[in-house]
Amino acid sequence: MSTAPTQEMYFQPPPPPPPPRHASLATLEARAISAWFGQRKVLDRVSLTMQPGRVTALIGPSGCGKSTFLRILNRMHELVPSAQLAGEVLLDGVDIYDTGRRLTEARRQIGMVFQKPNPFPTMSIYDNVVAGLKLTGTNVRKSEKDALVEECLIKAGLWREVSDRLKSPGGALSGGQQQRLCIARSLAVRPRVLLMDEPCSALDPTSTRVIEQTIAELAHEVTIVIVTHNMQQAHRVSQQCAFFLAEHGTPGAIVESGDTEQMFGAPRDQRTSDYVNGRFG
């Protein structure tokens, strides 16, 4: 039976927003992190809380220790033979460097996307996405793998472009697509935090925008920390920023951190103002 349309049928109120998905989001907290390569101290007592559901951008001139700090956040710093560190990194209050905790577990929970896309070039797109499962000892039944691959490629914003060629090699994709494939690969082990070290620096502006859109969507479910030299990008993608500086040969330290809008609009420190306005670095 059809009814005549009423005014309410034409002017439906907008649907309620989806329930917040922040419940399982992780807080990553760095406490008094110092780092050395050999005798050389490159970070001095850096503390920063990277909040759940937000994108945190690490900015600062070249050599001030942003990448070193990022690599400390998922225990990659210790791969360098001469490297040492002091301080704590807490994932929801638990120290990832605790001697009782396994390295692979920290890396599974805290994923990393690098500057240069690094898919396994001869491996298929499908196999690239699931490559991390074995490495981190994550068991997924064969029947669940197809769904996982699709889910991760959708989240990485790549599914529509590759769904008909999942068996093609990862190396046959464009640079921007390869970077999104790497994001999908990171997501497959269901990390709670995703670290991104200048993920767009090797990409053209269009691919950069696609990755930025992907970052915005992922932030609902993964805590994201991104190193970027691009101030417009830091402004566009992050809600929170930390400005690193290594002045006059001293180790890198955070000069100022806080809400991105405040850091760009009304920075407290003159050095932050100079940097975000392109006056140095």
Ligand SMILES: Nc1ncnc2c1ncn2[C@@H]1O[C@H](COP(=O)(O)OP(=O)(O)OP(=O)(O)O)[C@@H](O)[C@H]1O
């Ligand atoms: N493997 C290493 N061995 C020795 N020194 C290193 C190593 N990696 C980095 N450094 C030094 O540590 C300091 C911080 O480097 P880092 O790459 O963290 O800075 P950054 O702010 O990320 O720089 P950029 O923006 O240029 O990538 C630099 O002085 C660098 O030379």
